Amino acid sequence: MRVNIEVNGEQRVADTVWEGESLLYVLRERLGLPGSKNACEQGECGSCTVYLDDVAVCACLVAAGQAEGRSVRTVEGLADGDRLDPMQQAFVEAGAVQCGFCTPGLIVAAHDLVRRNPRPSDLEIRESLAGNLCRCTGYEKILDAVRLAAERMGASGGTA
Amino acid sequence: MEFLRPASLTEALEAKAAHPDATPIAGGTDLMVELNFDKRRPSALLDLTGVAELAEWDTDGGSGGDPGGDPGGDTVRLGACVPYSRIIGELGGRLPGLAMAARTVGSPQIRNRGTVGGNLGSASPAGDAHPPLLAAGAAVEAASTRGSRRIPAAEFFHGPKRSALAADELVVAVHLPVATGPQQFSKVGTRNAMVIAVCSFSLALHPETGAVGTGIGSAGPTPLRAEDAQLFAAAELEGRWEAPGPLPDSVLRRFGELVAAAAKPIDDVRGTAEYRRHALAVLARRTLTWAWDDYRTGSWSRCA
Numbered sequence A: 001m002r003v004n005i006e007v008n009g010e011q012r013v014a015d016t017v018w019e020g021e022s023l024l025y026v027l028r029e030r031l032g033l034p035g036s037k038n039a040c041e042q043g044e045c046g047s048c049t050v051y052l053d054d055v056a057v058c059a060c061l062v063a064a065g066q067a068e069g070r071s072v073r074t075v076e077g078l079a080d081g082d083r084l085d086p087m088q089q090a091f092v093e094a095g096a097v098q099c100g101f102c103t104p105g106l107i108v109a110a111h112d113l114v115r116r117n118p119r120p121s122d123l124e125i126r127e128s129l130a131g132n133l134c135r136c137t138g139y140e141k142i143l144d145a146v147r148l149a150a151e152r153m154g155a156s157g158g159t160a
Numbered sequence B: 001m002e003f004l005r006p007a008s009l010t011e012a013l014e015a016k017a018a019h020p021d022a023t024p025i026a027g028g029t030d031l032m033v034e035l036n037f038d039k040r041r042p043s044a045l046l047d048l049t050g051v052a053e054l055a056e057w058d059t060d061g062g063s064g065g066d067p068g069g070d071p072g073g074d075t076v077r078l079g080a081c082v083p084y085s086r087i088i089g090e091l092g093g094r095l096p097g098l099a100m101a102a103r104t105v106g107s108p109q110i111r112n113r114g115t116v117g118g119n120l121g122s123a124s125p126a127g128d129a130h131p132p133l134l135a136a137g138a139a140v141e142a143a144s145t146r147g148s149r150r151i152p153a154a155e156f157f158h159g160p161k162r163s164a165l166a167a168d169e170l171v172v173a174v175h176l177p178v179a180t181g182p183q184q185f186s187k188v189g190t191r192n193a194m195v196i197a198v199c200s201f202s203l204a205l206h207p208e209t210g211a212v213g214t215g216i217g218s219a220g221p222t223p224l225r226a227e228d229a230q231l232f233a234a235a236e237l238e239g240r241w242e243a244p245g246p247l248p249d250s251v252l253r254r255f256g257e258l259v260a261a262a263a264k265p266i267d268d269v270r271g272t273a274e275y276r277r278h279a280l281a282v283l284a285r286r287t288l289t290w291a292w293d294d295y296r297t298g299s300w301s302r303c304a
């Protein structure tokens, strides 16, 4: 089937989509957006987190057809040209990235948190990242990054 | 495979009648896992996320469906496709037990998609929405082109992953009385997030009728009510509602024993039957303590 989705502000069309295919597969394999990672395909790791109509979801659990006519924002859509989003910049500076596989999902999930709650407590950060697994960092640097980004985004009045 | 995308409830019911073997998909948090791992190949998917009627909730205002005309009979009609995150954000005051259970489901991403309709559709004995539905005395509204009917939650579950739904029916909504007293939900698992319950328990106090509702999860072939424990607690609370003091330890312990006795657990990868019974007695004792303390101190509140 054919699926029409607005992805990162652009109207995109995917053809020959199998009816049981996931949004994650369409993004990565049909639309050339490999930022969202495929690790577990069962909602456990969060590495495929994207915004679907502004709600953070696991793209591996959305059927491609359910995204028809909706808007999707992936990690590729956060930066403004060459200027990284404050959350991305904070991950780089805080050393929150090792192998980097979990990073795109964590950045989208953390972006969503700070957008809704500009001054999250440590407990709130942990709660909202509970669906994202990282096998490398031990999470401490990730928490540092989210605190840093929240501080900066708060100071500059937030981002879109 | 076909992908059916109804835009209204009427269209959805017609599609289900025309394709009884079409598999509904709401949040996809159960179904997509099965598709991704090739465990299921339905002939058609019936996407419910385009049906606005299913994604709303409202209350029945006035004095509600309660024949006694008691304002406490007011109910919430919760559309099948309202995700857990909205139940938490919008219904914590009216449906505290269900909202507590919703907070324990998966992760934020799962709660943003997963729905009570999907939990009922899967009818897993471990589904976290089920114990609070049982405790609150909820009814499931099922509909087809033949009409609609209400199935009491206690009659909905027929076995592991089997329910009272007919092949041409969809869960359209769940009707839950607005809480008139404290409610609790508690779940045992290996970590705070992302756990299927080893066992769970939900409790609802109904001060206006003197009744006590219970729901047991993940400790039997279906979610269960602990009927003897309900009657015991109601009898013990009779006469205490007016001048509530702390509950004697003997009452709390007996309540726990009766809840444990109502369970029908098995040994599996998540825990043994013996552990589940033990844990349920503890959860029952604790939730009754918390709920009664909330009642005594008036610290529970009904406004959302």
Ligand SMILES: Cc1cc2nc3c(=O)[nH]c(=O)nc-3n(C[C@H](O)[C@H](O)[C@H](O)COP(=O)(O)OP(=O)(O)OC[C@H]3O[C@@H](n4cnc5c(N)ncnc54)[C@H](O)[C@@H]3O)c2cc1C
Residues within 6 Å of the ligand: A042, A043, A044, B023, B024, B025, B026, B027, B028, B029, B030, B031, B032, B033, B048, B080, B081, B104, B105, B106, B107, B110, B113, B114, B115, B116, B117, B118, B119, B120, B121, B122, B126, B127, B128, B129, B169, B170, B171, B172, B194, B195, B196, B197
């Ligand atoms: C990582 C992860 C963690 C999870 N954690 C929990 C947890 O902590 N507690 C818990 O209870 N569950 C958990 N689940 C399971 C799942 O999220 C819940 O069962 C959820 O309620 C399913 O809702 P859904 O809308 O996503 O269902 P879907 O996957 O869309 O559907 C599930 C089933 O119900 C049927 N169905 C859906 N809607 C209807 C309807 N309106 N009428 C009739 N049939 C319908 C579908 O055909 C399918 O068979 C978890 C899942 C994942 C992937």
Ligand code: FES
Residues within 6 Å of the ligand: A037, A038, A039, A040, A041, A042, A043, A044, A045, A046, A047, A048, A049, A058, A059, A060, A061
């Ligand atoms: S790939 Fe989607 S949650 Fe792991």
Ligand code: FES
Residues within 6 Å of the ligand: A096, A097, A098, A099, A100, A101, A102, A103, A133, A134, A135, A136, A137
């Ligand atoms: S940096 Fe390797 S999984 Fe997180």
